[in-house]
Amino acid sequence: MAKELKDLTKRADNYSQWYNDLVIKADLAEQSAVRGCMVIKPYGYAIWEKMQQQLDRMFKETGHQNAYFPLLIPKSFLSREAEHVEGFAKECAVVTHHRLKNAPDGSGVVVDPDARLEEELIIRPTSETIIWNTYRNWINSYRDLPILVNQWANVMRWEMRTRMFLRTAEFLWQEGHTAHATREEAEEETVRMLNVYTEFAEKYMAVPVIKGVKTANERFAGALDTYTIEAMMQDGKALQSGTSHFLGQNFAKAFDVTFINKENKPEYVWASSWGVSTRLMGALIMTHSDDNGLVLPPHLAPIQVVIVPIYKNAEQLAAINDAVAPIMNKLKQLGISVKYDNAENRRPGFKFADYELKGIPVRLALGARDLENGTVELMRRDTLEKTTHSLEGIEEYVRDLLEEIQDNIYQKALRHRESMTRTVETYEEFKIEIEKGGFILAHWDGTTETEELVKAETKATIRCIPLDGDKTEGVCMVTGRPSKQRVIFARSY
């Protein structure tokens, strides 16, 4: 399948089309035969696996264990937590039957009407209900707490408008569900996992994020507080990249989960839940990539270095193969993942374009002339700079360069975000600035009415009440009422 690089839409022409093109052309994912569900292709999945591995390590380092809970949830569970059902679980896939049978006319299979379920089952949109129903049996005493469990799973929400990775009917995610003896512990856990997500986004994805609290209106249905990390895309739109919820005792009350505390009194259990999903793939793609294709952070690139031989005949190729072997070994010893592409059915120019499209951080090209000179041509994907290096010590150079690229794309994304972040005083000013995109820091009176008004008039939502930074009081840009601190408005994905 030839990939025509020239068909990649330019960001300036149509950012949205550029994203869609890139997901397809870089072989990350494609639409499936099922509405709103995508196929994650091997290259896209390899990046997701790198994310999973790192997140999983961080979850385990903070004391969590993985487990697995059922895909299907009895319909009645969704009604148990009043706010949860109000805010959440309406658009979802409903299983009503458990058998097919041959169509009487021989045309295929039909649903067997005799196999109707007594109670319909819902494909999990999130698992708080089934997990808290399970925890009831796991928890008797404060000695059984905390429970620190994570699940890697697929979930389904019947979204009307879908975009690959950003919003799909089925998506992959992890969901942590923890149970604690005290409010303080549950709140600490909620913030701890927000910090884990922040560290992952910044150190591995090279995506700078703002940590904050959601407004009551934007909270997870059933949570007392929702914490979020918000990233800024190249087009000036915000992307919510991970959330961590302090659930109080809401689900414990809904599913009657109590424990005997140290004072020998029964008490409802305190809870947190937190999750990130394949949506992070969208954040990764949109933060760093350019008109030539993907730009991957070295810490998450499945292939960090590709080596391409440039040769005129079999003899030259054989000599280059020999020279490359020890370089490959040395790079691998340094923990670098490297691919040598000496496939003969594709020309170097095609390979170069393809690896640019796929975002491989470093490309080495080695020709007959290079062998004579003891040199190699190196291209770094982030800046597209080409330089010539001595083969001597190239492995250590590449190792250091990968770290430099990791830092460089983070700094670039951070500068972009800073250039797109402005403070406004008046609603007039706000309406002008929001059209230019970016994060707008403004005072807000804390009411849902004002938040809804701004959203209706400008399509901007409050992304979060930031945890860090300026906490100066002021007056709401819309109503003039008092404001405790500036909040962040943006249009978002």
Next chain:
Amino acid sequence: MAKELKDLTKRADNYSQWYNDLVIKADLAEQSAVRGCMVIKPYGYAIWEKMQQQLDRMFKETGHQNAYFPLLIPKSFLSREAEHVEGFAKECAVVTHHRLKNAPDGSGVVVDPDARLEEELIIRPTSETIIWNTYRNWINSYRDLPILVNQWANVMRWEMRTRMFLRTAEFLWQEGHTAHATREEAEEETVRMLNVYTEFAEKYMAVPVIKGVKTANERFAGALDTYTIEAMMQDGKALQSGTSHFLGQNFAKAFDVTFINKENKPEYVWASSWGVSTRLMGALIMTHSDDNGLVLPPHLAPIQVVIVPIYKNAEQLAAINDAVAPIMNKLKQLGISVKYDNAENRRPGFKFADYELKGIPVRLALGARDLENGTVELMRRDTLEKTTHSLEGIEEYVRDLLEEIQDNIYQKALRHRESMTRTVETYEEFKIEIEKGGFILAHWDGTTETEELVKAETKATIRCIPLDGDKTEGVCMVTGRPSKQRVIFARSY
């Protein structure tokens, strides 16, 4: 939650109850609120993760990549491959609606009748259909082949009688789906993966298996050949532990997947598929465990060594803590996973019983007297032997012992299988021997009629036509007609 070891049923009293007890008491899994679906608890999931990691490594070493395909399959897809629909896809979960709404009477949520899907969707019982529908767009030329893709996923089959791990409505598995330009390549792949499963079962699970081919009657629906690995449980029943299917061009024809071959002619693509599931957990548990609980092979034990301090006061505990720290470090350096359990709320005797129940391969107990003598008490879980060792060099001793235990439980399982494997000549003899359990090697005339007769009369099925071993011809024990080689009969899970 106190675990009462004495409540574990003895194998001799009731093997089936022993298994169910053990799954619950060792904290591996439990029933959920959804019929036939289990919750895999953290300790059970940790063992499954070890299996996944090793299998995933082996798949990647043999050139495979992971990808992800949709959970839901359009109903019409299941009718496309005639044998597939006949033999397979009837008992499955059917999604008919995509929305809930508030019940008019305020009693909770009901299915919204206006949100009926145009075409029902099936929760995948296996993914051949949706994957081959996708491959149609991936394959144009022989240059696009082979495709060597694996998926880790949940699948669902609406089984009537379920048992944890062995047969559940929802289960976790991997399914490999490969596409090839030639029949030979697809057949080679089918056998290659059978060998990967064999190596995994024997070297990691310490479960000896017999490789063979299924009879036509027992083949995967849509396959030309199904290869299997069959293990022998302690109760004399066989457990099918992994299958690898040569699918010929059946799915390519059903989904119109052709490629232009080297002679520039269009041709249907050749296929294999292969899978193992959480059923392997059942095989692992039933092969090695005893009346004291789980026995885990060191290569898959999440915790390989546990260290328990024996102390009378805080001073003694502090001294033991100090002595244990360097042992822990050294063991970790040797790549051994070790836990130090100095929790003060459980007595050593309770800990000993609990770690026996959980199958930790090696337990070290260290008391004040040991510290004086420079010794440690060691118990190996497979034989329950206790010995005293010098602390000097204990880490290397433990490392070597773990390998010895791994080999010992494999050899024990192999001796058991051999003692349970007999050759019979007559059907009379067969009927007597099959009552005693085990693998019965007998001649069979190759017909489905005879196979069905034996099954109806004895509940024994042909587990496989073994690939290795004696290939002497003979006459069918039932009909006296010619037989090419002995096949393996057994009762099975």
